[in-house]
Structures are given as C-alpha cells and as structure tokens.
Amino acid sequence: MEKTYNPKNFEDRLYREWEENGCFKAVRDDDKVPFTVMMPPPNITGKLHMGHAMDETMQDTVVRFKRMQGYCALWLPGTDHASIATEVKIVEQMKKDGLTKEAVGRDGFLKRAWEWKDAYSGKIVTQLKKLGSSCDWSRLTFTMDEKCSKAVREVFFNLYNKKLIYRGSRIINWCPCCKTALSDAEVEYAEENGNFWHIKYFVDNSDIALEVATTRPETMFGDTAVAVNPKDKRYKHLIGKNVILPVVNKPIPVVGDGHADMEFGTGVVKITPAHDPNDFEVGLRHNLPVVRVMNDDGTMNALTGKYDGMDRYECRKKLVEELKELGNLVSVEPHAHNVGHCYRCGSTVEPIVSKQWFVKMEGLARPAINAVLDKKITFVPERFAKTYYNWMENVKDWCISRQLWWGHRIPVWYCADCGAEICSKNDVSACPHCGSENISQDEDVLDTWFSSALWPFSTLGYPDDTSDLEYFYPTDVLVTGYDIIFFWVARMIFSGLEHMRKVPFRDVLFHGLVRDEKGRKMSKSLGNGVDPLEVIDKYGADSLRFSLLQGVAPGNDTRYSDTKVESCRNFMNKIWNASRFVIMNCEGRKVKPVSEVKLLPADKWIIAKLQAAIRDVTLAMNKFELGVACQIMYDFMWSDFCDWYIELVKPLLYSDDEAKRDGAVSVLVYVLENALKLLHPVIPFVTDEIYRSLPNTDGTIMTKEFPRYNAKLAYKKDALAFEGIMDIVKAVRAVKTELDCPPAKKVSLYIVTENKRYISSNEDSILKLAGAKDIKFICSAEEAGANTVTKVLAIGTLYIPMGELVDFEKEKARLKSELEKVTAEIARADGKLNNTGFISKAPKKLVEEERAKLNKYIEMREKILAQLKTL
C-alpha cells in the first residue's frame, strides 16, 4: 500500500468492477424484503452541481446501508426531459446558428432536442458514476421513454374521463419570452420599484371623474368596468352609471364589488378581466366582457389602435404621455410591488386569459393531505409537513398545458369536420364519431412535472401489472430538496394515491441547499458554484461524500468549504494509514476469530467501543440522521481506534511473544473490518480498496453484511475499568506538558491504589503511552519522596517525581484549582441529592449514579486536601 491515500489509484477501477459484477442490479427476490429508492431525475440541461452531489450521496448511503442489511435494494436512476428548461436552451443554441423554432419546424426542432438529450444525459450519468452512485443502470429511465409516455397517456386518459382534467379559458401565467403558459408554482415573485399612475375616468355626460390607480396602465385597453365598494359612500351613487375609458373613448359600467378596498388607493379599481386574476373573478360576477389586448409575445394587439404591435413597456410609456396630454393623468407616485417572473427565463409574466388544460385539484388534494396526517408518509424533518399542508389546502387547479414542443404531447385530437374532441391512449387517425380523417392532435405539450409526478410507478412498468411494480412499489424513501415540495413531492403523492391507490413512498428525507463558503446560494450569475467533479478530482469522491454528510442536520442548508473537504480527506488518509499499519503487521501472523483470542483489557475496551458505535450508527441511519452517524464513525475510527487502540497494541506487536502478537493482530483486523463495513455506505471506495487487502476476505465489501450489535461483546464494565488506565496516561501527559518536561523524558510513577492488579496487567500500555519508565505501588505519599506532582484520579492517586522541575507554588496553585473544581462538583451533586424532588421523582438509576459520583468526589477532595497539607 502507498504511504498516502490516493483515490485516483482505485476509485474508477472499483466502480467499473462493481458495475461489471452486477453489484448494483436489483432483481426481485421474494426471500428478501424490497427497499426502493427512485432517484430524482436530474435535468438533461446541465451538469451535476453540489446540490445533486449531496442528494445522490444521501441516497447512495441509505441504499448501500440497506443493501448490506440484506434488503433487495433498488435504486432506480433517471433523467428528466425538463420541457421548458431544455427548450429554452435549444432555442438559445439555434439562435447562434441564426435559426428559430419556426424556421426548423416542429420535427426539426424535436430532432435537435433528442440530439441534445443524447449528448447530455450521458454526461450526467458519467458524473453520477464518479460519485460512486450504486444505482441499477440497467433500469436507467428517461422521462420521455416509451414506458413513461405510456404512463402519461394512461393517466391523462383516466383523469380526462373522470372529468379531473378539463380544458377552459382561465387566467394563467404567461411568459412572453418562452411563449407558454406556466403553472402557479413556476412563477417566482420579486419586489420591484414601480409606479402608481392615477388616472381620471370621467362619468358619462358629466364633469365628475373617478380617479383610478394602476400599476399597469397599458392594460387599460382591456378595461370593461370600474369597480367601487358597494358600501363606499363616496361612490355608491355612481354604481350603474358609465364612465368613459380614456383614449379609447368607450363607455364602461361602474360596478359595485367587494373586491374594491375602500381603504386602499382611491377606492376605485379599473377592471381588466383578461389581464388580472382578481379582475377576472369580478368579471365573472358581473358578466363583464373579457377583452385581451396583448399578443403572446408581450406586444399590444390590434385592439389598442395605434399601439398595435408595440412592446408592452414601450406602450406603457407612450400611453402615459398621451394620458398626460389629454389631462387624464392626475399623478404618478412611486410604488414598490411584487412582480412575477418566469422561473426559467426570468421574464416578467403576464396574467392572461387563455384556453388551457387543467387538472382539477379539489378531490385530489384531500387524500394527499390525509396520507401525511395519518403518517402513511413521514416527512423528515417533520416541519416540512406544515409547508405541504399549507400549499395543498390552498392549491388551485393545475395548469398543465404548455405551448412548447419538447415534452409529452397532449393526447387529445380534434375533428375538423364534426368538431369532436377525442382523448385517447393511442394515436388517432380517424374521427370515431364521423369517420373523418381531417383530425389533428392538440399542439401543446404537458408540464414537465406531469410526467415527474408519475415517476415512482411509471419507472416500474405502470400501467401494466408488472412483477416489479408489485414488488418494489410503494417505494421506501424519497430523498430530495425542500425547494421542490410543491413542484414534485406533492404531485407525486396525489398521483400515487389516485392511480396506484397507494402512497408513492413511506418517508421523504429532505435536505437543504448547499451554499457557498459565504452562505450565498450557488448560482451561475454569481459565478460562485463549485463543481463537484473538480472536488472529486482533487480530493476524491469519498472525501466529498463525507464532507457533504458529516454533521449536517436533515433539512438544514449547509455551506460548502474546501477546508471541510480537506479535513475529510485527512480522515480518509487516516483510515488509509491505520489500515496500512494493520495489514503490515498481519504479515506472517495467524489472524484468528476474536472468539478464539484471549482478550486483554484494551481489547475488550475497543470491542466495547465498536459495539457501541455499531449500535449508535445503525440507530442513526434508521432515523436518517446521516450527519450524526458520520460523526460517530469519525470519532470511533480516529480517536478510539487510531489514537488509542493502535498505540495500545504497539508494545504487543513489538514483543517476542507470538501468541500476544497473533492476538493483537486478530483484534486489530476484527475491529478494522467492522469499522470499514460501518463506513462503507458513506465512503464506498476507500473502504472497499482496503477491505480487499485484509486477510481472510474475498470479493467486495459492498455485498457483505452490515455489522450487527452484539450485546455479548458490549463489555460495559471492562470498558469503564479501562478508562481508569487511560486516565493515568492522560494525567502523566498533562503533567509533563504543564511542567515543560520533554515528552520523551521517562518518569517514574508512584501510585496509591486499590487496583494494583488491574493496573499491573496494563503496565506495558501505561509505560508506553505515558512515557514512563516504571510503576511503583506505594501506601502513602511520603514513599514517593519529595518533589512530586500529585494527580488524584478515580482509579488511585498518582505521584510523579519531577525533580527540580517542580515549582511548589505552582503545584499548590494547581492542586487548589483542582480542589475548586471538585468542590464545585460536590456542591452540585450534593444540591441534587438534597433535593427531595430529585430523590423521589428522578429515575432511581440516575439518583444512584449521582450518589456514586458524590462519593467519588468526596474521596478525591480528601486526597487533594491531604496532599495540600504536606506541601
């Protein structure tokens, strides 16, 4: 083995081997319990970012853990066609070649899109492999694969026939840049500084004017009424009269409607049903005409007269000027308000009336809410359930049609002759009503998230009754970011319940955003994104994986930092070198099962620590507390195993006693092997590479059983006793440092104790680790002679002759400060034990422990006092 950890030597090789040996393949096995995870399919538009790296690492860790525990673990990978995002990119790409969608046509465009898909989805797969993802690549699914299309059509067909999908003219969010409708979830709001334009609308045949205030004057052409509050005494009498729409000079009615807020602005609202969701509702209530005045590209239409064809903002400017000239403009006041933007291209969206397809959410939402309420699905951490309820309870119908070409085309055909509308699972070539072949399919495609919503079952063969679907569905855990609760998680839940009659997954494990070192969101515009591939190249995949999990709490945002990855790389190096040491010492030795080894106190101690680690890691993993699990492993491996145990066995390894050497090596191998198995789900590469070099192992670690807690090996009392030995070592080291004594200088140890035999049996360890030359058991302090430093420990009192290094004043001060500490502890324990409430109400075990502690401290205090007297 090389002297330092060098992941480049083995990561790619191991991954190839795992793959070639079919280690990731999940085949139905009725003797095993299934464990299923569906990978949130990355978009084919981009490359892997840190968010993906965290998401995939968490999934891989959970899946590898379960696989080792004996589950039939399926992790199914995929990629998403990302309808709008991809289409935007392809349009950009074509623009460079001087081409437009219209120029290449639908077929030409789709050809380009598929080429894009072929080029990019492969890249993402390569990147996922670099991370070590143990997914079943034979099942790699693309959201526009044949099987997904089949599922999409089935679901659409069923919902259509249940009247849960309908087509209608409603207010939707329109992106004038992407030229498509968007769902509510696809609009992002940001506060912008705009203006409030106050405009006079004169009452017909009168000098009286109503003053309306608007932030979007250009929509005025679509005004079909002016509303006042029916309770508003100022305007009540005008209800039913007409006002003249300026510029257009058209009379429109004054209506009374509660929508007009008496307190806000002038209390008069212009009503533009075609361009505002609230106005649309008012329009419905008062039977107002809906007049659209804007084109799909954000320019004004013919109804705006001279503004026809002008951009919406240009029109705004010119119109305001005209109003000013006409004397209708009363005032302009600055006004900050929230403006909606397209989540893909950032353009300001226009609320526009448009004929679109919708999913009726009433009826779908309730069961989806109940599934979480009834704990059929558990959110981790729980708090995200609130976000989910809140959204689900207020959800509006889902606009699913997009005026795009890249995506699942809506499976509805229209007959040009008889006007029939035909929804079908299969392509239709003739009208079933009139037989006409003059029919055409709906031009629009479906929202990307419509197919994503079916992901947990479309990937397993739905709508067919496949064996996989029966075995692997419902899936077990969905791992994803909290930012797509609405887009995806919620929609998978109601879709699973509606179409499969079962929840799509039992747990949802949320993670937060990976931010940059300063806590900012990683983004292209800031240029602060860190490429996981570069990090892997520099530090190795295991280092990155560990750094993304260690000490991270579920659902919390984290900061990426090079220094953290570096410290994790150091941990890998530590594991590497400790293993190298163990393997080196195995040469020519008999490595026996630990059950055949006569265990020494230190052995029992490390085995006890190992068992505790196994127990705690398993508990943490089962609760998805991956950050905690990593911390436990880190501490066990580094502090317990490397810093203490390896140092403890060195004297044995260098002794001439063959049996002792064999025993030491056997325990080393046993502990290391188990530790590697514990660590494997998180850091698969380095653990497997080492595992293959261990004696008595064969094949890969990834198919071995995950360690099980064994109560017989817990050795609680032995472990506690051994801590006493460690206390002696720590005390000597501290004294040396304090007195500026070189660590290499050997000292003698005088000990007053009732544990002579136990200390003697660990003498070698103490001498080696403390840097001592001998241990002498004495009965009183005097025997230790003058110039000693005293350490009062639980296992006994330690006297260390330090010769001229001893400064009596300092020693006195040191003992006094120790006395203070012990006295404080006595006061604390005493206080507790004198509290009748504590005695009567606290668990007995706790009271006893406290009492034992008190006794221990009292004893220590007496010893310290005695020592102070002699000084």
Add this chain to the structure above:
RNA sequence: GGGGGCAUAGCUCAGUUGGUUAGAGCGUUUGCUUGACAUGCAAAAGGUCGCAGAUUCGAGUUCUGCUGUUCCCACCA
C-alpha cells in the same frame, strides 16, 4: 398578511422521547520527525447555549412573549 428556519467556542456547525462537568472541524497557544499517517501526535485556552418569563426535582433541549436574521407562501389594484 400567513407560515417556517436560524441565533451554542474567534469562524462553520452538531447536539431528536428533558438527566454525567455542553461537543466536533477549522483557527489560536505550547511542545513533539514516538518504527501507519506532519493529510500526523500530545497538551491547552476559548461558551452565563440571543433576551425575558413559564412548566419541571431537573431546560441548550418543552411552552409563551420579545429582538435580530433569513427563507417560503399569499398579495392591494
């Protein structure tokens, strides 16, 4: 307007049924080439756990209010 998160060592963060003297990494100080590792070892300094109450024998942990900060949702034309 509604709902969350966060506030713990100089910095970044853990701390999940309330119970040892509140932890880690990085940084800082001191000393070490101790035959796996200087990507290392040892020792140490550093915290009234945002503030004020409440519940409890016992609160970093539960509840209420407040302050600061941040995110999400809704949205007034």
